[in-house]
Amino acid sequence: MANENQGAGADEGTYYVPAQSKWPIVATVGLFLTLVGAGMMMNSMSAQTSDATGHYVFFAGSLIMAWMLFGWFGDVIRESRAGLYSAQMDRSFRWGMGWFIFSEVMFFAAFFGTLFFIRFFAVPWLGGEGDKGVSQMLWPGFEAQWPLMTNPDPEAFPGPRELVNPWTLPLINTILLVTSSVTCTKAHHALVADNRSSTKTWLMLTLILGFVFLVVQGYEYYHAYHELGLTLNSGIYGSTFFMLTGFHGAHVTLGAIMLTIMYIRIAKGHFTARNHFGFEAAAWYWHFVDVVWIGLFLFVYIL
Amino acid sequence: MSDHHHGPEKGLMRWVLTTNHKDIGSMYMWFSFAMFLLGGSMAMVIRAELFQPGLQIVEPNFFNQMTTMHGLIMVFGAVMPAFVGLANWMIPMMIGAPDMALPRMNNWSFWILPFAFALMVSTLFMEGGGPNFGWTFYAPLSTDYAPPSTTFFIFAVHMMGVSSIMGAINVIATILNLRAPGMTLMKMPLFVWTWLITAYLLIAVMPVLAGAVTMMLMDIHFGTAFFNAGGGGDPVLFQHVFWFFGHPEVYIMILPAFGIVSAIIPAFSRKPLFGYTSMVYAVASIAFLSFIVWAHHMFTVGIPLVGEIFFMYATMLIAVPTGVKVFNWIATMFRGSLSFETPMLFSVAFVVLFTIGGFSGLMLSIAPADFQYHDTYFVVAHFHYVLVPGAIFAIFAGTYYWLPKWTGHMYDTALSKVHFWMSFIGMNLTFFPMHFVGLAGMPRRIPDYNMQFADFNMISSIGGFMFGVTQLLFLFIVIKCVRGGEKAEAKPWEGAHGLEWMVPSPAPYHTFTTPPDVK
Numbered sequence: 133m134a135n136e137n138q139g140a141g142a143d144e145g146t147y148y149v150p151a152q153s154k155w156p157i158v159a160t161v162g163l164f165l166t167l168v169g170a171g172m173m174m175n176s177m178s179a180q181t182s183d184a185t186g187h188y189v190f191f192a193g194s195l196i197m198a199w200m201l202f203g204w205f206g207d208v209i210r211e212s213r214a215g216l217y218s219a220q221m222d223r224s225f226r227w228g229m230g231w232f233i234f235s236e237v238m239f240f241a242a243f244f245g246t247l248f249f250i251r252f253f254a255v256p257w258l259g260g261e262g263d264k265g266v267s268q269m270l271w272p273g274f275e276a277q278w279p280l281m282t283n284p285d286p287e288a289f290p291g292p293r294e295l296v297n298p299w300t301l302p303l304i305n306t307i308l309l310v311t312s313s314v315t316c317t318k319a320h321h322a323l324v325a326d327n328r329s330s331t332k333t334w335l336m337l338t339l340i341l342g343f344v345f346l347v348v349q350g351y352e353y354y355h356a357y358h359e360l361g362l363t364l365n366s367g368i369y370g371s372t373f374f375m376l377t378g379f380h381g382a383h384v385t386l387g388a389i390m391l392t393i394m395y396i397r398i399a400k401g402h403f404t405a406r407n408h409f410g411f412e413a414a415a416w417y418w419h420f421v422d423v424v425w426i427g428l429f430l431f432v433y434i435l
Numbered sequence: 436m437s438d439h440h441h442g443p444e445k446g447l448m449r450w451v452l453t454t455n456h457k458d459i460g461s462m463y464m465w466f467s468f469a470m471f472l473l474g475g476s477m478a479m480v481i482r483a484e485l486f487q488p489g490l491q492i493v494e495p496n497f498f499n500q501m502t503t504m505h506g507l508i509m510v511f512g513a514v515m516p517a518f519v520g521l522a523n524w525m526i527p528m529m530i531g532a533p534d535m536a537l538p539r540m541n542n543w544s545f546w547i548l549p550f551a552f553a554l555m556v557s558t559l560f561m562e563g564g565g566p567n568f569g570w571t572f573y574a575p576l577s578t579d580y581a582p583p584s585t586t587f588f589i590f591a592v593h594m595m596g597v598s599s600i601m602g603a604i605n606v607i608a609t610i611l612n613l614r615a616p617g618m619t620l621m622k623m624p625l626f627v628w629t630w631l632i633t634a635y636l637l638i639a640v641m642p643v644l645a646g647a648v649t650m651m652l653m654d655i656h657f658g659t660a661f662f663n664a665g666g667g668g669d670p671v672l673f674q675h676v677f678w679f680f681g682h683p684e685v686y687i688m689i690l691p692a693f694g695i696v697s698a699i700i701p702a703f704s705r706k707p708l709f710g711y712t713s714m715v716y717a718v719a720s721i722a723f724l725s726f727i728v729w730a731h732h733m734f735t736v737g738i739p740l741v742g743e744i745f746f747m748y749a750t751m752l753i754a755v756p757t758g759v760k761v762f763n764w765i766a767t768m769f770r771g772s773l774s775f776e777t778p779m780l781f782s783v784a785f786v787v788l789f790t791i792g793g794f795s796g797l798m799l800s801i802a803p804a805d806f807q808y809h810d811t812y813f814v815v816a817h818f819h820y821v822l823v824p825g826a827i828f829a830i831f832a833g834t835y836y837w838l839p840k841w842t843g844h845m846y847d848t849a850l851s852k853v854h855f856w857m858s859f860i861g862m863n864l865t866f867f868p869m870h871f872v873g874l875a876g877m878p879r880r881i882p883d884y885n886m887q888f889a890d891f892n893m894i895s896s897i898g899g900f901m902f903g904v905t906q907l908l909f910l911f912i913v914i915k916c917v918r919g920g921e922k923a924e925a926k927p928w929e930g931a932h933g934l935e936w937m938v939p940s941p942a943p944y945h946t947f948t949t950p951p952d953v954k
Contacts, residue, residue: 149454149455149533149534149538149945149948150454150538150539151454152444152448152449152452152453152454153452153454153539153542154452155539155543156452156539156540156542156543156546157451157452157542157546159543160543160546160547160550161550163547163550163594163597164550164554164594167554167590167593167594168554168587168590170590171586171587171589171590174586174652174655174656175583175586175656177656178583178655178656179583204539220612220613223608223612224536224537224608224609224612224613227536227604227607227608227611227612228536228537228540228604228605228608231603231604231607231608231638232600232604234638234639235600235604235638235639235641235642236642238638238639238640238642238643239642239643239645239646241642241643241646242642242643242645242646242647242676242679243646243650245675245676245679246646246650246661246672246676249669249672249675250667250668250669250672253669254664254667254668254669254671254672255667257669258664258667258669262739270664271665280667283660283665283666283667284664284665284666284667285665285666288663288665288666289660289663289665289666289667363658364653364657364658364659365658365659367660367666367667367668368660368661368666368667368668369667370659370660371653371659371660371661371666371668372661374659375649375650375653375659375661
């Protein structure tokens with residue numbers, strides 16, 4: 133990696149093609165070890181053995197991933213600050229981030245689709261609707277309802293005793309995330325106006341709101357597990373509830389990490405009023421996570 | 436190293452660290468071929484077991500692992516990477532770009548694949564064996580009744596998804612952003628168009644597959660009930676999610692093939708492609724329709740009548756844009772000055788045999804008839820007719836078409852024709868009899884069968900061995916061509932068109948560092 137920035141400069145009409153890089157292969161090894169470790173951990177958990185090898189593999193993989201993220205993004209930041217990127221490169225990054233977010237939308241779509249299918253087709257059919265009477269043979273007493281409080285096989289899947297009231301913690305979380313989208317946009321406007329201290333204030337506020345959201349979400353999970361009997365094992369309602377909210381929570385975490393990096397970069401004096409795609413990409417992601425939450429609030433909690 | 440016209444680095448690390456689209460394209464192609472041989476050798480095991488009725492060579496459970504792995508490896512390891520390799524090599528050259536838009540991510544997309552497949556193939560050696568539930572991994576076979584190695588299979592699928600999505604994003608950014616001045620969208624070669632649309636399909640459905648395997652993982656290890664009716668879930672839900680991915684996936688494996696054939700047939704007919712615009716719209720229509728036909732894979736699982744009817748007619752609709760394409764290819768050849776070099780042989784075979792696969796698909800789309808065909812060898816015949824002489828013949832055609840450009844040498848044309856005819860005969864011998872045994876009711880994915888199917892199965896096996904061995908000849912032809920041979924001109928086919936033929940053969944390590952002007 134000695135010849136880091138070989139290739140054409142940022143003048144229009146020529147292209148910047150980066151030199152060889154070790155980061156992709158480091159990323160591959162990191163991803164591979166992380167997933168193999170996770171698989172070993174899960175298999176050993178389900179087989180109830182106390183084999184700890186998976187933990188070490190997972191930990192090693194995660195460390196390599198973290199190193200790679202700093203190294204790879206570090207290279208990109210250095211190249212960007214050295215002025216090696218043209219307007220065209222900027223557009224490539226924008227297409228890249230945009231379609232990455234679209235792929236995430238489709239990932240969530242799989243889980244939302246699952247929720248709708250279960251709610252409007254699978255559970256009513258289990259209750260005997262339509263001409264498919266099989267469920268009546270297997271579980272004659274089963275009654276379809278949504279949210280599903282009593283599962284067809286209550287011994288294997290004890291249903292939840294109670295559900296999360298949408299107008300308590302989830303409403304607070306909705307307010308938190310929507311507000312954080314506003315403050316994030318405020319931060320962006322301040323950055324465009326070249327007002328650094330205002331940018332930092334708004335961004336810090338966004339981060340705090342995101343962080344409080346995660347704390348509230350964690351508390352809600354604790355509450356669900358310990359007081360409501362709503363768990364991963366409480367049948368399809370618990371399955372879809374935790375899948376959707378948990379997956380969303382993981383994305384909020386990722387978005388918050390991105391915004392934290394942006395805060396550090398802004399504090400270090402990176403970006404200009406015109407050139408700050410790194411910040412914009414993180415902000416896009418944040419807004420995306422926010423929109424997904426609105427969907428969750430509506431379809432998982434309220435309706 | 437300030438000169439950006441320099442050549443490649445030396446040694447192994449050139450390939451590991453490279454950001455060059457040609458290096459990465461070559462790696463994709465070689466990886467794909469290695470997987471083609473691996474998946475093919477599993478097919479040989481299957482055909483050997485089915486050579487005669489009765490159980491003679493392998494255990495039924497191992498047979499199931501072979502059918503599963505054969506499918507997974509061929510779909511995700513052989514066909515998809517080959518098209519990504521061709522995209523890497525050809526799209527930048529066809530649109531006058533110096534490289535892919537995001538070269539480092541391009542390297543990452545590739546290098547994930549060998550690791551993902553190492554993980555997936557290693558499941559065969561784990562306790563309890565590898566995945567044995569078919570490449571479609573229906574729950575609850577893949578959850579409640581699956582071997583423990585399924586966890587690693589799931590993570591391998593996740594890795595392939597990451598690779599495909601990044602590859603697709605790269606293709607889209609390249610095509611939309613790096614075209615040379617004057618290369619408007621409607622001037623792009625069809626291979627570029629088909630890949631643009633394929634990339635959208637990939638980004639839309641690979642995450643859905645990731646969602647499906649994630650729910651499997653949750654059901655296996657974390658007590659959820661997505662695919663378990665006892666908890667209010669539904670095994671049929673798995674099939675819906677899977678086929679929402681799976682049907683666009685089969686077009687992901689054929690649209691780039693359409694693009695390749697649409698480049699080759701005009702070149703050897705010495706005529707411009709008939710109906711370029713309608714070709715673009717046909718591909719887009721096929722891609723759109725692919726999202727609303729998934730349940731035709733599920734006619735027999737007990738979906739409501741209105742669903743059967745909707746998915747039946749939506750599926751039949753696909754025949755319209757596909758018919759447009761076949762018509763255009765034939766119209767391109769009509770009154771053309773035809774010559775039958777190897778790429779053209781494979782392309783003409785593509786048009787004829789893919790159409791046969793299309794027709795059997797049309798038969799399968801008829802919901803009441805599908806109750807008879809479902810899960811028989813008729814289905815196996817159908818999808819092998821669209822994938823072998825469809826996707827794989829197109830990959831051969833493209834390879835023979837562009838190999839002189841890649842290597843700078845002309846390959847052994849006589850041997851390549853032997854490769855074509857042996858493949859053509861072997862493939863038809865293998866798969867054509869499957870239509871008959873399928874219609875007569877022979878179920879797929881079973882290691883034993885009724886005596887009445889014996890003759891046709893023996894013919895299939897002989898054809899299969901013939902096709903399999905022939906592919907070693909292909910390996911020989913390619914290696915021979917890489918190592919030397921008659922010098923190829925910049926444009927070895929006089930009827931060929933496109934920017935890729937304006938650069939010398941072999942194409943320099945860096946092409947179009949300043950964009951060419953396209954008239």
